[in-house]
Amino acid sequence: MSRPARATIHLDALRHNLAVARRCAPDARAMAVLKANAYGHGLLPVAHELADQADAFAVSCLEEALPLREAGLSHRIVLLEGFFEAGELPILAARQVDAVIHQPWQIDALEAVDSSHPIDCWIKVDTGMGRLGFAPDEAGEARERLQRLPAVGTIRWMTHLASADEPDSPQTAEQLARFGSLGIPFGSEGEGDTSSAANSAATLRWPQAHADWVRPGILLYGASPFVDPSVHEALRPAMTLSSQLISVKTLPRGHGVGYGGRFVCPEAMPVGIVAMGYGDGYPRHAPDGTPVLVNGIRVPLIGRVSMDMLAVDLRPVPDARVGDSAILWGDNPTAGEIARHCGTISYELFCRLTPRVPRVYRRSSQE
Ligand SMILES: Cc1ncc(COP(=O)(O)O)c(C=O)c1O
Structure with missing residues (x-):
């Protein structure tokens, strides 16, 4: 794969x-x-x-x-x-x-x-x-x-x-x-x-x-099922949606990111490209700032989500490299949190995941 x-x-x-x-x-x-x-x-x-x-x-x-x-x-x-x-x-x-x-x-x-x-x-x-x-x-x-x-x-x-x-x-x-x-x-x-x-x-x-x-x-x-996150502590997210950085580069101040240049770099900054897009079911309307976990650190999504890719601001993880992991939802951030950023509910995020995304089944002993 x-x-x-x-x-x-x-x-x-x-x-x-x-x-x-x-x-x-x-x-x-x-x-x-x-x-x-x-x-x-x-x-x-x-x-x-x-x-x-x-x-x-x-x-x-x-x-x-x-x-x-x-x-x-x-x-x-x-x-x-x-x-x-x-x-x-x-x-x-x-x-x-x-x-x-x-x-x-x-x-x-x-x-x-x-x-x-x-x-x-x-x-x-x-x-x-x-x-x-x-x-x-x-x-x-x-x-x-x-x-x-x-x-x-x-x-x-x-x-x-x-x-x-x-x-x-x-x-x-x-x-x-x-x-x-x-x-x-x-x-x-x-x-x-x-x-x-x-x-x-x-x-x-x-x-x-x-x-x-x-x-x-x-x-x-x-x-x-609730908006109040404190009542679901007992539950464990059953899905981790993940991918990797496939590009890391520094863009100069004033450079746009993605279609329409929705995000403009406020300074020279490292930008990562994650292999995940709306063709996988990740919401295209996710706004700037939607969290993505890169190497265990939350970084903000920047720019419009494309079909196969999305961009993240790597300033919080300046040592991130191509091949490093990116978690779109799971334990952190949760699907509920991403859904709130996108004005929807976790149900819709899960149901919209496309067949292109392989489902890999694991037990904790295999993780
Ligand atoms: C008739 C009916 N029962 C139960 C459920 C399960 O609801 P939930 O996923 O909120 O537990 C649904 C889901 O929409 C439903 O339509």
């Missing part, structure tokens, strides 16, 4: 983070959210690593579910957006993949399908997210219709919280109250297997939301 850009995935961190979630929600089952290629970390390696700790996996579509079955994983797999067309139903039935049901047409489709392998369904209730789901006053009818169908197996309930990452928002309590008012046997009142509400933020911070199944996503990958 010649180009030095890579994403090292720390398998022990994934395990550690799921263990944190389980400790926070000891009475709930854990559905590890692996959609979008396990948030860019690699669907199958992450699934295999978490197979003995997770009770179920959640993905967004059949295309993400089938590789899990083909890899021999027999866990419950939940399609968070359900099925997109009736033609998928025979595959869901044959491969025993659960569907989230959020629209009446999906119930119509289940009414019309052959019933030899019933499909377990999760009725999605829109308790305030304003995205997928039946309104609370439509949920009972959806259940009645589903209960009559031989094509439907066990029926469970799901909702999604819009503001669990904001500890002071009243919305979570309001959503949970609406979910509770549906009369679903919740937590220990049921058989511990009827309902799910909690994403990562709620798993960590909202015990009232744990219900029977928690659905941690971002926390598995070691990024905080």
Whole structure:
């Protein structure tokens, strides 16, 4: 492998983070959210690593579910957006993949399908997210219709919280109250297997939301779901995005750096070029000053990010040389920190990492 850009995935961190979630929600089952290629970390390696700790996996579509079955994983797999067309139903039935049901047409489709392998369904209730789901006053009818169908197996309930990452928002309590008012046997009142509400933020911070199944996503990958960084100390970043300096040179005062000359050298200064760009998924709009770790020292990004390269101000590390390491995110700086510089969230940084970046899987014993 010649180009030095890579994403090292720390398998022990994934395990550690799921263990944190389980400790926070000891009475709930854990559905590890692996959609979008396990948030860019690699669907199958992450699934295999978490197979003995997770009770179920959640993905967004059949295309993400089938590789899990083909890899021999027999866990419950939940399609968070359900099925997109009736033609998928025979595959869901044959491969025993659960569907989230959020629209009446999906119930119509289940009414019309052959019933030899019933499909377990999760009725999605829109308790305030304003995205997928039946309104609370439509949920009972959806259940009645589903209960009559031989094509439907066990029926469970799901909702999604819009503001669990904001500890002071009243919305979570309001959503949970609406979910509770549906009369679903919740937590220990049921058989511990009827309902799910909690994403990562709620798993960590909202015990009232744990219900029977928690659905941690971002926390598995070691990024905080919160803006407040102090609440994610227990998590370990599962990805280190790194590369190397491929050029080091001194530019004179007044020299521009990169397209458009956004950065102008205020003095003669050493400038390093890192083999990492927006073609790898590093955000093109990263502003000057976004931190990059060169030889263990934080240096500021300067100039516009190009497709394959970005520039850094090497004045804090004047002895840096070609071949020296550059860490774009990991333990320091964290993906959350880079995301804040770029006006986004760590989720987006992870998901936008392109296939060009090799994912290298490591255990701490190999590091
Ligand atoms: C329905 C649903 N549940 C759970 C999650 C996991 O959320 P998080 O990554 O914040 O834990 C998501 C992610 O967007 C989701 O859409």
